[in-house]
Amino acid sequence: MGGRRWDVGRALALAFALGASALAAAPLTPQQEAQVRQIAVNIRCPICTGVPITESTNDISREMLRDVREQVAAGRSARDVYAYFSARYGNFVLLDPPKEGSNLLLWGAPLAALGGGGAVLWLFLRRRQNAAAPAPLTEAAADEPFDPFLAQVRRDLGQSSTDRSNPGRNGGNP
Amino acid sequence: MTDSSTPTSKSVPAPTWRRFVPPLLAASLVAVLGVALLSPARNNTDGGPLIGKPAPAFALKTLDGSTLSLASLKGRPVVVNFWASWCAPCREEAPLFRELSTRQTAGTGLAVVGVLFQETSEKSARDFIREYALAYPNLQDPGIKTGINYGVSGIPETVFIDASGMVKHMDRGGLTRERLNVGLEKIGVKGI
Numbered sequence: 001m002g003g004r005r006w007d008v009g010r011a012l013a014l015a016f017a018l019g020a021s022a023l024a025a026a027p028l029t030p031q032q033e034a035q036v037r038q039i040a041v042n043i044r045c046p047i048c049t050g051v052p053i054t055e056s057t058n059d060i061s062r063e064m065l066r067d068v069r070e071q072v073a074a075g076r077s078a079r080d081v082y083a084y085f086s087a088r089y090g091n092f093v094l095l096d097p098p099k100e101g102s103n104l105l106l107w108g109a110p111l112a113a114l115g116g117g118g119a120v121l122w123l124f125l126r127r128r129q130n131a132a133a134p135a136p137l138t139e140a141a142a143d144e145p146f147d148p149f150l151a152q153v154r155r156d157l158g159q160s161s162t163d164r165s166n167p168g169r170n171g172g173n174p
Numbered sequence: 175m176t177d178s179s180t181p182t183s184k185s186v187p188a189p190t191w192r193r194f195v196p197p198l199l200a201a202s203l204v205a206v207l208g209v210a211l212l213s214p215a216r217n218n219t220d221g222g223p224l225i226g227k228p229a230p231a232f233a234l235k236t237l238d239g240s241t242l243s244l245a246s247l248k249g250r251p252v253v254v255n256f257w258a259s260w261c262a263p264c265r266e267e268a269p270l271f272r273e274l275s276t277r278q279t280a281g282t283g284l285a286v287v288g289v290l291f292q293e294t295s296e297k298s299a300r301d302f303i304r305e306y307a308l309a310y311p312n313l314q315d316p317g318i319k320t321g322i323n324y325g326v327s328g329i330p331e332t333v334f335i336d337a338s339g340m341v342k343h344m345d346r347g348g349l350t351r352e353r354l355n356v357g358l359e360k361i362g363v364k365g366i
Contacts, residue, residue: 046325046326046327046328047327047328058292059292059318060292060318060321060322060326063317063318063319063322064322066317067322086223087223088223088224088230088322088323088324088325089222089223089325089327090222090223090325092327093325
């Protein structure tokens, strides 16, 4: 009987010690708790597929979350924590890798391509507008000496203004 | 488009090189895509941010109850294998480690160390070691501290550390003899 009571007492003491150690391990303020959440939601569970450690319940996620908690408690910033994990796992471990270094290329290239393409399109359209504006037909007609063969070709292609003004052979024939 | 006289007019100085720009752009795009598709660099089982860096230190309890630290193996090439009894590829590569463990020598020779990763049953681990007659220390890693420090993202994972304590090679997934030998060569150990 006494032995059993002692056992119960020891179990209680153990439970108390465990509870105390758990409390001692996580003396975080609500702000720090929020910071832990904010940081951890961007850290990938390395043995899952695209799941942050906050959503995974396996051992390694739990330990990594504990790691984050400890580091936040020690006053380390999100940047430090991310650096800590990516030094071990590579940027793979971050669900939203920092936009710097070679990652910048990934983010910048589509924007640069969009800008470059837009500029080329704008230049192209402007040039076409300029070319179309000063009545190229009269200009061409004024510059070129009359060439009966060219006139014939233009008539056949149905592209000459003379052709349009004068339906002639093409227009006349069904 | 509507007027064929515009391109032939003298305002455009016939830039032949410009005719090659679109095909060249297309060709280079196809080349980049082809290289990206055909190069298996991203699917490689080796590499990682630890390569070329000092191996993270550890001092862990073996299943026998004694403590082993990486520092105590300084001066020897070390192969660290993360495994667990529930992991099927670990089982497949275990005979290779059995063979490798016979190559260990004291002094400055090779040392092989196993580290349990998320092992659920100590008894199963012991049975595994007995089954494959693994003649090297196997360490418990409570809290997976060492696993996290080595960036273990799945097992088996094998780390090759040279005599100066630098990580020279890492391989993820079940090892074949060839892949094991690649790692061994990098730490100056003759292949098996």
